[in-house]
Amino acid sequence: MKTKLSAKNLNLSFADKQVLKNISVSFAENEITALIGPSGCGKSTLLRSFNRMHDLFPYAKINGELFLEDLDLYAKNVPVTEIRKRIGMVFQKANPFPKSIYENIAYGLKINNLPCNKEVVQKALEEAYLWDEVKNDLKMPATRLSGGQQQRLCIARAVALRPEVILMDEPCSALDPVSTLKIEDLIKHLKKKYTIVIVTHNMQQAQRIADKTVFMYLGEVKEEGTTDDIFNNPKNEMTANYISGYFG
Numbered sequence: 354m355k356t357k358l359s360a361k362n363l364n365l366s367f368a369d370k371q372v373l374k375n376i377s378v379s380f381a382e383n384e385i386t387a388l389i390g391p392s393g394c395g396k397s398t399l400l401r402s403f404n405r406m407h408d409l410f411p412y413a414k415i416n417g418e419l420f421l422e423d424l425d426l427y428a429k430n431v432p433v434t435e436i437r438k439r440i441g442m443v444f445q446k447a448n449p450f451p452k453s454i455y456e457n458i459a460y461g462l463k464i465n466n467l468p469c470n471k472e473v474v475q476k477a478l479e480e481a482y483l484w485d486e487v488k489n490d491l492k493m494p495a496t497r498l499s500g501g502q503q504q505r506l507c508i509a510r511a512v513a514l515r516p517e518v519i520l521m522d523e524p525c526s527a528l529d530p531v532s533t534l535k536i537e538d539l540i541k542h543l544k545k546k547y548t549i550v551i552v553t554h555n556m557q558q559a560q561r562i563a564d565k566t567v568f569m570y571l572g573e574v575k576e577e578g579t580t581d582d583i584f585n586n587p588k589n590e591m592t593a594n595y596i597s598g599y600f601g
C-alpha cells in the first residue's frame with residue numbers, strides 16, 4: 354500500500370506542555386485509519402498538525418516532519434491554502450456557513466478558483482449522499498438542515514475541492530445512531546477516492562469502518578496495525594485495557 358500521509362519524529366508543545374512525543378506514523382492511500390485513545394492523548398492535535406491548524410498559535414512549537422506523499426507540509430514555500438485544498442477537514446460539530454445549501458459548496462469552489470456551476474455543486478452533494486434530500490431546497494439556509502444532514506453538507510463541501518485526504522475529528526459524536534450509520538456508510542464509500550483519517554471514541558465505529566487503527570496514549574503512538582489485530586490481538590497491554598474499557 355502506498356503511503357499518502359506521514360509524520361516522522363513529530364514533537365509538538367503548547368507553551369511548556371508537550372502534547373505529541375516523537376510520533377512516527379503513516380497512513381495508506383485509499384484506506385480509513387482510526388485514531389483512538391483516551392481523552393487528551395493528542396489525537397486531535399495530531400490530526401490538526403497535518404493541515405497546519407496550529408500555525409495561528411504562536412505558543413505552539415512543532416518539530417519533526419509531516420508529509421503528503423513527498424511534499425513537506427511545513428516547508429516554507431508551501432502555501433497553507435494549497436495544503437488545505439489537498440487535505441480537507443471535517444469537524445466534530447457540523448459548521449456550515451450561514452448561507453444557502455448551494456452557497457456552502459459554491460463558496461469554497463470560488464475562493465479556490467475552481468469551476469463553480471450547478472453540475473459541480475450537484476456532484477459534490479451526490480458524492481456526500483445528500484443530493485436527493487436537498488435537490489429541491491438548494492436556496493434554503495444550510496442551518497435549517499438536521500445535524501446529520503449538516504455534517505454530510507460539510508463533507509460535500511470538503512469533497513467539492515477534490516482533496517486527496519480527508520481528516521475527520523469525531524464527525525459522528527453529535528449525531529443519533531441512524532445519522533451515524535449513514536455517515537459511516539458514506540465514509541466507506543469515500544475511501545475509494547480519498548485517504549481518510551478519523552478520530553473516534555466509538556470503538557464499534559472504528560471496527561465497522563477502519564482498515565487500520567492507531568492507539569495513542571499520553572502523546573505517544575503505543576500501537577498501530579490492522580483494525581482486526583488491534584481489536585482482536587493487541588500486543589500492548591495498554592491497548593488491550595483501553596479497548597476493553599478499563600480506562601478512557
Ligand SMILES: Nc1ncnc2c1ncn2[C@@H]1O[C@H](COP(=O)(O)OP(=O)(O)OP(=O)(O)O)[C@@H](O)[C@H]1O
Pocket residue numbers: 367372390391392393394395396397398399410
Ligand atoms: N490550542 C491549544 N492550546 C493549548 N493546549 C491545547 C490546545 N489544543 C489542545 N491542547 C491540549 O493538548 C492536549 C491534547 O489535546 P487533544 O485535543 O489533541 O486530545 P484528544 O486526544 O483529541 O482529546 P479528546 O479525545 O478529548 O478530544 C490536551 O491536554 C489539551 O488540553
